[in-house]
Amino acid sequence: MSKAMSGAKMVVQALVDQGVEVVFGYPGGAVLPIYDEIFQQNHIQHVLVRHEQGAVHAAEGYARSTGKLGVALVTSGPGATNAVTGLTDALMDSIPILVLTGQVPTFMIGSDAFQEADTVGITRPCTKHNWLVKDTDDLARTIHEACHVATSGRPGPVLIDIPKDVQFASGTYSEKTARKSHYQPQVKGDIDAITDLVKAMETAKRPVFYTGGGVINSGNAATQLLRQLVAATNFPITSTLMGLGCYPASGDNWLGMLGMHGLYEANMAMHDCDLLINIGARFDDRITGVVDKFSPGSKKAHIDIDVSSINKVIHVDIPIVGDVAHVLEDLLKVWQSRGRKTDAEGLSNWWDTINEWRKVDCLKFTQTGKVIKPQHALARLEALTKGHDRYITTEVGQHQMWAAQYLGFEDPNRWMTSGGLGTMGYGTPASIGVQMAHRDSLVINVAGEASWLMNMQEMGTAMQYGLPVKQFILNNERLGMVRQWQELLHGERYSSSWSESLPDFVKLAEAFGAKGILCSDPADLDDAIMEMINYDGPVIFDCLVEKHENCFPMIPSGKAHNDMLLGENADTANAIQGAGGALV
Numbered sequence: 347m348s349k350a351m352s353g354a355k356m357v358v359q360a361l362v363d364q365g366v367e368v369v370f371g372y373p374g375g376a377v378l379p380i381y382d383e384i385f386q387q388n389h390i391q392h393v394l395v396r397h398e399q400g401a402v403h404a405a406e407g408y409a410r411s412t413g414k415l416g417v418a419l420v421t422s423g424p425g426a427t428n429a430v431t432g433l434t435d436a437l438m439d440s441i442p443i444l445v446l447t448g449q450v451p452t453f454m455i456g457s458d459a460f461q462e463a464d465t466v467g468i469t470r471p472c473t474k475h476n477w478l479v480k481d482t483d484d485l486a487r488t489i490h491e492a493c494h495v496a497t498s499g500r501p502g503p504v505l506i507d508i509p510k511d512v513q514f515a516s517g518t519y520s521e522k523t524a525r526k527s528h529y530q531p532q533v534k535g536d537i538d539a540i541t542d543l544v545k546a547m548e549t550a551k552r553p554v555f556y557t558g559g560g561v562i563n564s565g566n567a568a569t570q571l572l573r574q575l576v577a578a579t580n581f582p583i584t585s586t587l588m589g590l591g592c593y594p595a596s597g598d599n600w601l602g603m604l605g606m607h608g609l610y611e612a613n614m615a616m617h618d619c620d621l622l623i624n625i626g627a628r629f630d631d632r633i634t635g636v637v638d639k640f641s642p643g644s645k646k647a648h649i650d651i652d653v654s655s656i657n658k659v660i661h662v663d664i665p666i667v668g669d670v671a672h673v674l675e676d677l678l679k680v681w682q683s684r685g686r687k688t689d690a691e692g693l694s695n696w697w698d699t700i701n702e703w704r705k706v707d708c709l710k711f712t713q714t715g716k717v718i719k720p721q722h723a724l725a726r727l728e729a730l731t732k733g734h735d736r737y738i739t740t741e742v743g744q745h746q747m748w749a750a751q752y753l754g755f756e757d758p759n760r761w762m763t764s765g766g767l768g769t770m771g772y773g774t775p776a777s778i779g780v781q782m783a784h785r786d787s788l789v790i791n792v793a794g795e796a797s798w799l800m801n802m803q804e805m806g807t808a809m810q811y812g813l814p815v816k817q818f819i820l821n822n823e824r825l826g827m828v829r830q831w832q833e834l835l836h837g838e839r840y841s842s843s844w845s846e847s848l849p850d851f852v853k854l855a856e857a858f859g860a861k862g863i864l865c866s867d868p869a870d871l872d873d874a875i876m877e878m879i880n881y882d883g884p885v886i887f888d889c890l891v892e893k894h895e896n897c898f899p900m901i902p903s904g905k906a907h908n909d910m911l912l913g914e915n916a917d918t919a920n921a922i923q924g925a926g927g928a929l930v
Contacts, residue, residue: 616907
């Protein structure tokens with residue numbers, strides 16, 4: 347049944363019909379009609395952030411921890427341009443969000459009006475699709491279409507730019523089911539290609555599953571099917587930064603994360619395998635290293651819902667376009683119907699080799715003295731929180747990689763980090779989005795002091811809405827990853843990689859009304875972490891760590907993915923390789 351209503355009311359009604367419960371935003375003149383409608387309803391909760399970038403990252407955190415659409419609402423001009431970083435972040439990491447922006451009235455577009463910007467033009471490269479709505483009758487239909495586009499196929503960000511006069515004008519509301527969308531991505535994989543992959547699996551002697559965020563985006567069915575497949579085949583499995591949690595970290599077949607700061611055994615297995623099965627990952631440069639040296643001699647299969655990702659970076663022998671859950675379901679059926687065959691002897695020898703690589707113990711560290719090693723801080727955080735209903739967000743830098751290495755994830759949607767874009771300032775607002783979705787859960791943002799400062803203002807949001815987010819800052823008083831690269835690759839010329847003026851984080855916490863905790867002694871660390879966990883409110887935890895610790899393993903820029911720097915574990919690796927532990 348069609349209804350007449352204002353454009354602003356259409357926006358709220360369409361979001362309600364789409365099942366949206368939370369909107370993160372910041373008001374301004376060009377969106378005041380929408381804010382007026384939000385004020386007059388009780389179906390959607392609006393969360394007032396302190397910066398538009400924070401609104402979009404919060405929407406990302408909400409989306410990633412729930413599997414639902416995240417929504418942000420910002421004004422025209424600087425409101426829209428401040429959202430660009432979050433939009434690009436969501437595009438790179440395939441996160442379904444809808445950003446609604448205000449625009450000057452239609453008759454003023456192009457006149458350089460106050461707070462006017464070409465939002466559609468600016469955001470075209472950083473959205474999956476965007477719209478400028480000039481007719482109120484088109485508004486509801488466009489919102490429904492945008493929600494469908496954001497959440498279908500390869501998820502991603504969409505944006506709708508809404509002029510102020512369109513919000514004031516009356517029009518006819520279109521129901522959610524009024525028109526079938528033209529956007530219908532392929533979800534079923536080609537059965538002949540799936541059968542070809544099964545045949546390759548039956549004869550492979552050194553197979554490996556290489557999984558990514560596409561598994562998690564496909565939903566719980568995909569992660570359950572993946573786990574069934576790993577258990578049934580006994581193939582080893584590794585994951586990208588974005589795929590952590592699609593297979594349990596405690597699982598017997600888990601090799602750990604691969605890539606630039608991935609585990610030795612994961613990268614070596616990827617290099618020496620004879621069958622590489624890519625499930626929902628995109629062969630990004632943090633994984634491949636030098637492309638022409640990546641996994642030489644292996645047969646490669648790639649399962650991805652985004653046809654443009656296949657053969658984009660690495661040529662594959664078996665391309666399968668489709669949704670991960672659908673493809674894995676058919677893959678299991680075909681494999682079972684053909685007798686559940688694998689090369690048992692080859693697989694046994696492969697595991698022997700992998701177990702030799704595992705002996706390198708590439709994440710081993712020694713905590714001595716009175717200075718906290720960052721690895722030790724995260725190992726203790728893992729030990730003391732793993733039994734909780736826990737969600738982890740991160741900022742970007744060394745701490746992010748250490749978190750991926752030392753924190754274990756048993757389930758999907760528990761790990762929120764900026765992968766493709768590497769956005770400093772992501773973690774704090776993302777933790778707020780996660781906590782809004784999971785009010786009773788333990789939400790921890792693992793941060794570096796430099797990255798955390800980029801969106802620290804969102805602590806005000808946490809306080810306003812009673813969100814007990816924990817900001818766990820590994821404070822080395824350095825731009826840690828920049829400093830590490832300068833040490834290893836730029837002759838120890840530390841150009842602008844530290845700040846000479848950092849705040850007192852305890853006093854800063856207290857200024858916001860939150861709790862501040864300072865810890866500098868390893869002997870006090872466990873008690874301080876427990877104090878953070880048990881405090882019923884937002885916490886800023888200032889953990890002073892070793893200033894010049896490097897994050898290993900590390901694949902140096904320009905090197906192959908089996909050419910890793912291992913730090914203090916290098917001698918062990920060399921001994922194992924010298925004894926024949928690595929295949930040539």
